[in-house]
Amino acid sequence: MLSIPERVLMGPGPSDVPARVLEALSRPTVGHLDPVFLTLMDEVRDRLQAVFQTQNEMTLAVSGTGSAGMETLFVNLVEPGTRVLVCKQGVFGNRMEDVARRCGAEVVTLEVPWGSVFETSAIVAAADAHRPDLVAIVHAETSTGAHQPLAGLGPALHELGALLLVDCVTSLAGMPVEVDAWGIDAAYSGTQKCLSCPPGLAPITLSPRAVERLERRAAPVQSWYLDLSMVRNYWGGDRAYHHTAPVNMLYALHEALGIVLEEGLEARFARHAAAHDQLRAGLAELGIDYLAAPGHQLPMLNAVSIPEGTDDKAVRRRLLADYGLEIGGGLGAFAGRAWRIGLMGHAATRRNVTLLLSALRDLL
């Protein structure tokens, strides 16, 4: 019998999953075309629309993890020769560039140092200069803990004929992500961050403007599995069989979204902000600094410098072994230099922050 310890998950994801979600996950599997399940898919779409703050009809959960969500948007919105401006400020911006190139995009990149964010005017100027079809950017860069402001960007890009594609993997349900109000045309997320659902699904949403792009593609989508022209008919329309949906994972997402909406988005964002404030104050007392610029620190992903002389792996190993508590190491350019402390969804609590700060005080 499988022996799994109970952890407190304060890394970059997965985050702690509420018992209600685990219970939903374990309901009996039904057929993926069972009327009961089709109703559930409709409700998942309605709830995702509420969390993404959008009316977009093409809102659904891709049958893969967050990275599959990224790939879904690129394979559908890019064909050979599509011009893409990728804004790179960390690992996930780099990944978007890689994915876009594999789709045959002509890629132009804009970069800022890790931990920084872009000025909206700089992005718009680059779009004006290069006239891309698509501009891709990460809202909450999980490798640096930096929060990229997005308000105002979408309308400016639309004037230049570009669509705005946003990575909301880490931000969704932990801070405002206003797809319609901000003019976002395509966004993807993952279930295992602030939605506090196990990893395995990638919520996405596409604006009517983005759907129009899909509909006038010349080349077939290079991925059969992620081809939205077929996936959309399975999620709506005639329910044409495409692939077998991950039935139980969708039970879990349905429940996780229900919990988010019961709490209310504003209350949930405030809870994340409060946990972040408590953590930041406590870390300051320990002399631990953030890597992201002040004023641009994500509430749910606290990327901090490892204090000098500290053994990164030894501390994380003791946190896990002695306290059952997981935090994340650095990624990419920050490997060995950073810790990434998640305050995501169900885990963003005073109890968890207090435990972590106490444990760090003991260990450092």
Add this chain to the structure above:
Amino acid sequence: MLSIPERVLMGPGPSDVPARVLEALSRPTVGHLDPVFLTLMDEVRDRLQAVFQTQNEMTLAVSGTGSAGMETLFVNLVEPGTRVLVCKQGVFGNRMEDVARRCGAEVVTLEVPWGSVFETSAIVAAADAHRPDLVAIVHAETSTGAHQPLAGLGPALHELGALLLVDCVTSLAGMPVEVDAWGIDAAYSGTQKCLSCPPGLAPITLSPRAVERLERRAAPVQSWYLDLSMVRNYWGGDRAYHHTAPVNMLYALHEALGIVLEEGLEARFARHAAAHDQLRAGLAELGIDYLAAPGHQLPMLNAVSIPEGTDDKAVRRRLLADYGLEIGGGLGAFAGRAWRIGLMGHAATRRNVTLLLSALRDLL
């Protein structure tokens, strides 16, 4: 709270999931790089090797459903100009052709009428004529219920310089799939058929010969998410972060594979065969015929002609509403003409067959 009815799943998948697997699914989520989880991934690989009857080191579960397994093998083994011979005898052969073309393959197809299977000699002759790099075939065609014999094919293709790629989505763990003994170079399956695990993962295995092909590719793999050069390092080697594994789904697969191996492959195959014999005899009494040729009928997927004058949808609706019992409709060319009765994994029991036959007797 999510209200999910208990069904008896006798369609083309998902199949009934044992309580032990549902329970494993609902264990607390841990980090995807937690030592406990890495050990579990190793055990999943060991168990998959046992079920695939292979020593292949590159054996793992792709983070998507069975169709993602298909796509994984094609995107990794095909690059523009790779010559692929696709054997088509139903929906899933057609799908392989579509996927191969999207990868830039030069595709040649070989076809037999739906419900038939290929003679090994015909495939070898076509391979001799066209000299493909890869030959793709479905072992258990879920749309027709036909069982394609594979013994002897691999070695003959190897002599011609071709790799053998096999779809084992429906057959794995329900009838012999001897990857090493049969000389299969690449195989994929799904969790929701005879493994009796919820849908969401795609077990795959690649022979050293196939891995060598991957290693001397010229072009990058067009899918980032499914690129085995990175996925393999996450499943073994240096455990480099690629994407976040579907943690809870892997708990479930671990348990489902444990159940398969506790029962023993031979006993499990015999149970499927016995349930099939009982069903076939009962259907014969009702005057219901199989679509696949005699001697080539799959034990776990019984595709049968709908008796003349019977209202397909009405019968299936009543089976579901009055008996809580799901069977599948026809797919593709057999839509409206066929029922597909699954006897997969946990569901291949005398109890289920008896229930279905009694219900059909009442309804017809």
